[in-house]
Amino acid sequence: MLKMTHLSKVYRTEVVETYALRDFNIDVKEGEFVAVTGPSGSGKTTFLTIAGLLETFTGGEYMLDGVDVSGLNDNARSKIRNEKIGFIFQAFNLIPDLNVFDNVEVPLRYRGMKAAERKQRIMDALERVGLASRLKHYPAELSGGQQQRVAIARALAGSPRLLLADEPTGNLDTQMARGVMELLEDIHREGATIVMVTHDPELAARAQRNVHIIDGQEVDIAEEPRFQAEQAASSHG
Amino acid sequence: MQIKPILSALRHHKAGTILIAVQIALTLAIVCNALFIIQQRVTQLSRSSGVDEAHLIRIQNQWVGTDDKDIGPLMKADLDTLRRLPGVVDAYATNTTPLSNGGWSTGMSLKPGSKGERTMTAIYFADNHTLNTLGLKLVAGRNFHASEVAPHMPHDTLQPPQVIVTKALADKLFPGGQAVGKSVYLGDKPSIIVGVVARLQVPWVGGWASNWEGQSTLVPRQLMMGGANFVVRVKDGQLGKIERAAPAALLASDRMRVIADDHGVMTFTQMRQDVYKRDRGMAILMGVICLVLLGITAAGIVGLTSFWVGQRRKQIGVRRALGATRHDILSYFLTENLLIGVTGVVMGVLLAMGMNQWLMQAFEMQRISWLWVAGGVIVLLLLGQAAVLAPAMRASRVPPVVATRTV
Amino acid sequence: MLAYYLRLGVRSLRRNPMLTLLMVLAIGFGVAASMTTYAVFRAVSGNPIPDKSAKLFKPQIDNWGHANGRTSDDPPDAMDYTDAMALMKTGKATRQTVSYPVGLSVIPANPKAKPFNVTGYATYADFFPMFEVPFQYGGAWPASDDTQHAPVAVISEKVNQRLFGGGNSVGRSIDIEGHRYRIAGVTRTWNPQPRFFDVNNTGGFAPDPPEIWIPFTRAVDLQIPTWGNNNCNGNVSPGWKGWLYSECVWLSYWVELPDAAAAARYKNYLHAYAAQQQQAGRFDWPPNVRLHNVTEWLADQHVVPQESQVSLFVALGFLVVCLVNTIGLLLAKFMRRAPEIGVRRALGASRGEVYRQFLAEAAMVGVAGGVLGLLLTAGGVLGIGMVFDPDIARLARVDVTLVALTLLVAVFATVIAAFYPTWRAARVQPAWQLKSN
DSSP: OEEEEEEEEEEEOSSOEEEEEEEEEEEEOTTOEEEEEOOTTSSHHHHHHHHTTSSOOSEEEEEETTEEOTTOOHHHHHHHHHHHEEEEOTTOOOOTTSOHHHHHHHHHHTTTOOHHHHHHHHHHHHHHHTOGGGTTOOGGGSOHHHHHHHHHHHHHHTOOSEEEEESTTTTSOHHHHHHHHHHHHHHHHTTOEEEEEESOHHHHTTSSEEEEEETTEEEOOOHHHHHHHHHHHHHHO | OOHHHHHHHHHHTHHHHHHHHHHHHHHHHHHHHHHHHHHHHHHHHTOOOSSOGGGEEEEEEEESSOOGGGHHHHHHHHHHHHHHSTTEEEEEEESOOTTSSOOEEEEEESSSTTOSOEEEEEEEEOOTTHHHHHTOOEEEEOOOOGGGOEEEOTTSOOOOSEEEEEHHHHHHHSTTSOOTTOEEESSSSEEEEEEEESOOOOSOOSGGGGGGTTOEEEESEEEOSSEEEEEEEEOTTOHHHHHHHHHHHHHHHOSSEEOOTTTSEEEHHHHHHHHTHHHHHHHHHHHHHHHHHHHHHHHHHHHHHHHHHHHTHHHHHHHHHTTOOHHHHHHHHHHHHHHHHHHHHHHHHHHHHHHHHHHHHHHOOOOOOHHHHHHHHHHHHHHHHHHHHHHHHHHHTOOGGGGGSOO | OHHHHHHHHHHHHHHSHHHHHHHHHHHHHHHHHHHHHHHHHHHHSSOSSTTTTTTEEEEEEOSSTTGGGOOOOSOOSSEEHHHHHHHHHHOOSSEEEEEEEEEEEEEOSSTTSOOEEEEEEEEOTTHHHHTTOOEEEEOOOOHHHHHTTOOEEEEEHHHHHHHHTTSOOTTOEEEETTEEEEEEEEEOOOOOSSOGGGHHHHTTOOSSOOOEEEEHHHHHHTTOOOSSOOBOOSOOOSHHHHHHTSSOEEEEEEEEOSSHHHHHHHHHHHHHHHHHHHHTTSOSSOOOEEEEEHHHHHHHTTOSOHHHHHHHHHHHHHHHHHHHHHHHHHHHHHHTTHHHHHHHHHTTOOHHHHHHHHHHHHHHHHHHHHHHHHHHHHHHHHHHHHHSOHHHHTTOOOOHHHHHHHHHHHHHHHHHHHHHHHHHHHTOOTTHHHHTO
16 A cells, blocks of 8 residues: 655755655555654654655655655646545644535545535545534634544545544543544544554554654564553553 | 844745835835926926916907908907906906917027027017006016007017017026117017016916926017907906906997807916816826825735734744843834835835936936935835834734744 | 635635735725726827828928028928918829818807807818718818819808707808808718827817818918917018918828828829929928828827826836735735645645635635726726816726726736735645644
């Protein structure tokens, strides 16, 4: 589904070259729930922006759903983002001017869908996150947890092949965070491929598999954090 | 207030800075030139004609079915009628008057015929009542005698033995010298200057006559043409009455004449309004454009500064948290605006001069004076400061606690 | 999708009503100022006789030279009697006419009615077909009336109304200054602007249509003076004859020529004529002639008033300032929404979609500005009378073209102004959202 080999990303300024990612490898299979973890500044977010085709990379290869994306132009990349990828951001990133219905509609609009189908999908997605009754509300009128649910509904509405989540619970309190996490797990169980970036080991533990990044390189410590995480999870529940 | 940090902050929103500076520059260039045009027009508007405008009426009369050579007695009878009207001070007949924008001009020379340098002058047909009617002041010499006034047929050569000239013309012909008693030439025969009047404007109010607008000549001749202008001077408060009574009296004395309903009878006040209509209108138009332009520029500054303040709320909060006073924040934005304003006016001054240069070439305007440009610079800088005041006050009221919030 | 963008635009514009109002006002005023002055400019610079302006020519012959200290190299703008009669006699053009303005008193048959003044032209029969004068009754007098110095007249609809109640008066007679004239035709109201055939007396604009035409030959016989300008250079012998055969210029001479080749031939003829005058000793300077068609003549005489030109340029500058202002405000407005743009880009909006969304929003500002501009233009056109002479002001009017042009200019200008802010908006990186956390 998502395969990066020897991927690198270099930021150049007038004085220095900074490697955000260096010889980075990852292979996410269809239907997997992978957590990408690492300390602040390790390159997690850079990985996600490249995975989500929000940024280009400097070297290596990236195959998304069997397509080599390195040579694609801006329009083609927009199209893939729109049709194959769903984003969930830490800061929700709902558009404040639009109500819940209109926010969920945004990606569907860019797909040129007919109004009836758009409505059906929006309603299904909002039903799925339990907010079907809040269609006319504006983001400012919702709690943080509700906002993130709307964002998830927006990501789901287009039935993407891949969900990318960036610290999805980072701006939420524990209780709301748990609800959102359960929702993601439900979605995974229904067959979605999810890649989640987090620095929270507890959250990472709930994924099937962890990839750890330090200084822009993946470190294979898959078993150990999993063990710790399971402990943490069990102590929770 | 330190300028360096402001400059480096401005570098971060280059586009907005440049747009405001360009807008200030364009506004300065247009406003300077427009104000200058206004000033020129107003100077024209306020030029005196030299006659007692408040008490004067002009009647355009056309005798019907009369040969030019039979006009003499008709004119004499009409003048008698007018002078006898109660409320009338005096009256005379002429070809044209100041503020009418139409008349005769000719070259006057100190040598006979076409030899010698010619000085432009307007020709006013006049008689011994003219000075009294128009209220002209003699500064030297004497008025015409009744015996000197003679008829003049339309296509005769005009070379009267006596003339009265304006001081402006006398000074031009005889710089520093006595003009009374000297000879001048309209044709081959000499005319003696018998009197000099203080001022009498030529009939044209702008354009081609502007270089010699005070150079007029009175000739003691009555023009024997079907159409004549009667000028009537009235006593205080009689203007409205005579305006109706004079044409009525003329028609009563002889029906075979035409005095047009619309412009046949006009006061000099109306004539002044009509003749300067373009100048006044142009001044008003330019004034309106200046005001709206300044308003729009101010609004643009308010809009963009408000945006910057909104964008930098957090930064302002941080500054406040670090100990900046409200006054510091206020003066930050005022200084920022002043820097942009100075850049704008420097460009604007160059642009204004360029525009003026072009107007001079294309429309024969004069060179703009530095005073106008300097005035424009001050107005625009003050306008910028005034416009930035409201958003800057709002910025200064941002509480320091904003620094701790994630926006 | 357009409807979606328009809906988004309305929402966004309503979010900052002050900013939106500022932009609409700026564009409205800018467009109105330009359009109002353009309305005047269009009125004064129009082609008065579009289908024939390239076939009607104004010959000029320099009969003054540099005599009496004259410095200009251009021939006088009018013609003297001697040259006009010489050209008329040879009749080299398809049609030709000489005319000068006259002011005449008409004495009504009814003794109770007051005599009244009419203005018009003393001219030749060719005047009417050359300048396409429209007739209500009758037509031009025959050319034989010119040679016979006949007492005939053509009168306007208005004079016909006053004298004959508007009926067909062809063949009836009127009393002009004590002489009887037979009416040959009644014109419809005809007042081409600029009055190209009489620029030297009107400056191009005359408020009232001409009301009467009489044969030139007859007018000269009756020694009817010109109602217009008479410019003399050098001495004039006394009396009518002395003046007639002087070098005073007071006549408008016009010819109709079918094509450029004919015009070239005619110019050669003028040149030859002037050369002949030089040989005869009348001109002591080489031939100096001109042959302008209508549009060239109007340009040569600077018929478009300076006021109108200056204010057109000032208004254009005004529009530019308003646009710079709009660029700034749109930039502020669009960049404030950088987060939204980032999200939309992340959710799959291409750059093109961002362009379309923001240009649609700008276009709405343009439409609103255009509507405001239209109202202000209508007000402005009404107010033109304050600045320009009534005879010019009355020409400027709001019509379909002006309305369409105003809206078009407003929308086009706003969209042009929006390009830079939109370009900046489209350059917002989608990754920006993630990085800013």
